[in-house]
Amino acid sequence: MISVDGVSKEINGRVVVDGLNLRIKKGTVFGFLGPNGAGKTTTIKMLVGLNKPDAGSVTIDGKAPSVASAREQIGFMPEAPYFYEHLTGLEFITFCSQLFATHRASREEIDELLQKVGIFEARNNKITTYSKGMKQRLGFAQALVNDPAYIFLDEPLDGLDPIGRRALKTIIGELKAAGKTIFFNSHILFDTEELCDEIGVLHQGSLLYSGPINEFTRGKSLEEQFVATIETLTDVQDAR
Ligand SMILES: Nc1ncnc2c1ncn2[C@@H]1O[C@H](COP(=O)(O)OP(=O)(O)OP(=O)(O)O)[C@@H](O)[C@H]1O
Ligand SMILES: [Mg+2]
Known part of the structure; x- marks a missing residue:
């Protein structure tokens, strides 16, 4: 289980991740979505122990990811x-x-x-x-x-041709079948929809949603629902 409790990170005086809470059960394929600059890469680096949160904690099966015995169980791209x-x-x-x-x-x-x-x-x-x-x-x-056992991938499908994307998706499917837990960031929502059990949606460092994909999409495609959600927030901000 990946547990993220109240994690915040400031970079150059700006809050980049703000009070993030996540629970990801073993064996889940989890897609982490958000516009450019939302804080996805900053989050994934804290999940694998490369960055330290300013507040809150991250544990993987109860251990801090920076501990050597935890790192043996972690893969990061x-x-x-x-x-x-x-x-x-x-x-x-x-x-x-x-x-x-x-x-x-x-x-x-x-x-x-x-x-x-x-x-x-x-x-x-x-x-x-x-x-x-x-x-x-x-x-x-x-x-x-x-x-x-825990695989973290930051934009794994980026730069791959359609055949490469398919091959990588097949491998992710095999890893899931073998009981691995996979956490990945992606902007390719069509593929994310195909691969994930659950998603998290991050916007300006705050989590808007985390949970099963169908409870977020409510009958729409993931891309349609994601764009609508982010655009609504941007419109609200513009109106201020
Ligand atoms: N080392 C750094 N120095 C300065 N600012 C940083 C640094 N790392 C991240 N940031 C800032 O933190 C914010 C979040 O960055 P992050 O890379 O986590 O976003 P992201 O969601 O992964 O975006 P993308 O989809 O473009 O990869 C951005 O505004 C970025 O400018
Ligand atoms: Mg990134």
């Missing part, structure tokens, strides 16, 4: 991943794997993972030669290398 580009894909993933004490993948498991994300053929090429979508797939492999 950042919004704009940086790689050691002079390494090959295989070398990079092997390096990432070695950062884990108990959840260290074998050579066979790494090959299998690279097959799964679709970069096995390019595994011995330097990352400098990879396309944007290939780097995105490598970032995904990096997030899965420790076979984590």
